[in-house]
Amino acid sequence: xxxxxxxxxxxxxxxxxxxxxxxxxxxxxxxxxxxxxxxxxxxxxxxxxxxxxxxxxxxxxxxxxxxxxxxxxxxxxxxxxxxxxxxxxxxxxxxxxxxxxxxxxxxxxxxxxxxxxxxxxxxxxxxxxxxxxxxxxxxxxxxxxxxxxxxxxxxxxxxxx
Numbered sequence: 001x002x003x004x005x006x007x008x009x010x011x012x013x014x015x016x017x018x019x020x021x022x023x024x025x026x027x028x029x030x031x032x033x034x035x036x037x038x039x040x041x042x043x044x045x046x047x048x049x050x051x052x053x054x055x056x057x058x059x060x061x062x063x064x065x066x067x068x069x070x071x072x073x074x075x076x077x078x079x080x081x082x083x084x085x086x087x088x089x090x091x092x093x094x095x096x097x098x099x100x101x102x103x104x105x106x107x108x109x110x111x112x113x114x115x116x117x118x119x120x121x122x123x124x125x126x127x128x129x130x131x132x133x134x135x136x137x138x139x140x141x142x143x144x145x146x147x148x149x150x151x152x153x154x155x156x157x158x159x160x161x
Contacts, residue, residue, distance in 0.1 A: 008032035008042070092126055101129045105136050118143040 004015045006028040013028045020026070027033040039046045063070065076096060084093070093100040105119045106112055108131045113119070118137045121128060137143040 006032050007045070008036040093129065101126070101134055104129045104131055105134050107131075108134070109136065116140065120146070 001014045002017055002020060003012050004020065004026045005012055007025045008027055009032050011028050015026060025036065027036065035041045036045050037049065080096065095103045099119075101119045101121065102113055113136070116139045118140050120135045120137055120143055122133045122135055125133075137146065
């Protein structure tokens, strides 16, 4: 057994020698460990911990590197077809993780949708993604105002005047 100083409160406590080599930091209690890992209580110690920013992107890169044959375009297409229309029809269809109506709208516009732009289904059927059934609002505020003003009204009648 060896005496060790707690990295959070500074108190001295005994720890088995075999446990000393396992970790970089040592704590006398779970509370000290929690406080050390808390950004508000210990900003300097917290910053010394591992940076987890963009970890999902790093994991995706690692997966591609370690298993390059797993998510090829062919596999993605096969999985997409297997899942297509398998739900209860309560949500939007997706094309490789993007909502299908947004992909169709981008194709019609010839450009990616800008941040905040909202794609509206004219007939109210979120599964009907034909180009003539979609209308793009500049932002959610305009979309909400339209719905407030024309509840249940016909979109073509409203926009033809």
